[in-house]
Amino acid sequence: MSKNSKPGEFSLWSIAVPAFGPSLLFGVGEGAILPIIPLSARDMGSSLAGAALVVALIGIGSLVSNIPASIITAKFGERRGMMGAAGLSLVALLMCVFSTNLWQFGTGVFLIGAAAAVFNLARQSYLTEAVPAFLRARAMSTLGGVGRIGLFAGPFIGAFVIHLVGLTGAYWVAAVAIAAAGTLAGWLPDLVSDTSGPVKGPAPTIRSLVMAHRRVFLTVGVGILLVSAVRSSRQVVVPLWADNLGLSPAATSLIYGLSGAIDMLIFYPSGRIMDKQGRRAVAVPSMVLMGIALLLIPLTTGAATLLLAALLIGFGNGISSGLIMTLGADYAPRRGRAQFLGIWRFFSDIGGSGGPAILAGLTAVVTLSFGIAATGFLGLAAAAVLGYWIPRNKVTVQ
Incomplete structure (x- = not known):
């Protein structure tokens, strides 16, 4: 290969x-x-x-x-x-x-x-x-x-x-x-591996990789952190708002399940678009859609309107399937690839842990609707960061 x-x-x-x-x-x-x-x-x-x-x-x-x-x-x-x-x-x-x-x-x-x-x-x-x-x-x-x-x-x-x-x-x-x-x-x-010739220099360390690629981590890496925060928060938002509306557990499960079904079924087209049109073609629309859907959730008043917002969340998340892994692979150097990806996943997991924590904190201090809206703005911020820093064309393989 x-x-x-x-x-x-x-x-x-x-x-x-x-x-x-x-x-x-x-x-x-x-x-x-x-x-x-x-x-x-x-x-x-x-x-x-x-x-x-x-x-x-x-x-x-x-x-x-x-x-x-x-x-x-x-x-x-x-x-x-x-x-x-x-x-x-x-x-x-x-x-x-x-x-x-x-x-x-x-x-x-x-x-x-x-x-x-x-x-x-x-x-x-x-x-x-x-x-x-x-x-x-x-x-x-x-x-x-x-x-x-x-x-x-x-x-x-x-x-x-x-x-x-x-x-x-x-x-x-x-x-x-x-x-x-x-x-x-x-x-x-x-x-x-298709690398040839003797390997020069010491093996890369975690610290050397962080220093060598700090610009990537502080730009696209921040965008990935925001993406993960929005993704993890969405799993909590729908059940919490459904409970706030007084929906039954069965209705809540159905809405959550239908959102997950759309999320699950549309992964391959997103990969094809990223390969043909570049990573921005999926990264920006997916985060814009999720951000808007999250901003709409506090405006929903019943099962039907919540279902529509949840389906939009599922579609937005589904078209971004593999986005974080693809960007990590794009930027990973040949030497130290595994260590670089470990740092990349660390950024992603920080966002994944921080998203629900931010939602919980804002809900406790202000209101649930405010916390959900703030999560929506994180999605729009992710779209802006990735739209600015991801090159228009596919990233050159290192």
Whole structure:
């Protein structure tokens, strides 16, 4: 596989099952347990606030593990990184199943987040090297899209098994799915780098990469942080506003599910547009649409109008599938690629953690409608930052 392949010489189908299959299965595993983690924490005697903190441990585990994950991937390779992450995730899931107190359970949840960081970093790094530049955005959007399909399907599969064997059934579904993901990852063809000649100079470090690419991190990186903040906030906004309107849980779930369905189904066209028209052609419209939709939500008065706003959010988020990974791959240097992507994902996770925190803080201090509107303005700010700093043409492969 060569990054210098020309159109017609490489097909995504040639690596489809080993490259995208693990992402689908890992998504199924995560989707199966995400709705169950707070219930398990409550069964162990946790308060509502404590259960919310336990759920947050997944994000915290991913956030603090991004940089170590990049070092691990650089040392052992992408394929071994994914297999090792699957193994760690299995250990963590068994800790959750057999834990006897909240501390053990919380440790297992934290390790699930850490394993996800290694897995996600390794799969992105693999595709960055394996897929030619002219197909890069389609590869990344497909990677993000199949993960979303897994997250969508996981809760339904988990619910069926829970009905048969109880609450721990969701963890066993995740264990089977992630074990299969690790097995598929082992079938990935080894990467063949097209670099030639002796390597000059010391190996890049995290610090040297930050300094060498600080302009990228302080411009496009800030835009990525804002994108992640908006994306993570949208998952909280719709249920909270539905509750504020007095909608039933069934109606809320239906609205949320339909928004997620649109989000999930339109990932491939966005990748094709990014490959053909450049990254700005998707980055700016997606953030403008999400920003406007979030600003409209406080103006909705019932299920029908909230559904329309939620569908617009889902469409805006769906067309940006793979955007963050694609931009990271565009700017990543050949030497130190994994470490660079670890820093990139760290920026993304800071935004992902900060978005709901900003929403919660503004809601507590002012009102829920003000907090949602502020999130909408973050979306418009993301569109402005990315529109200004992303080149009009595709980024030159480094």
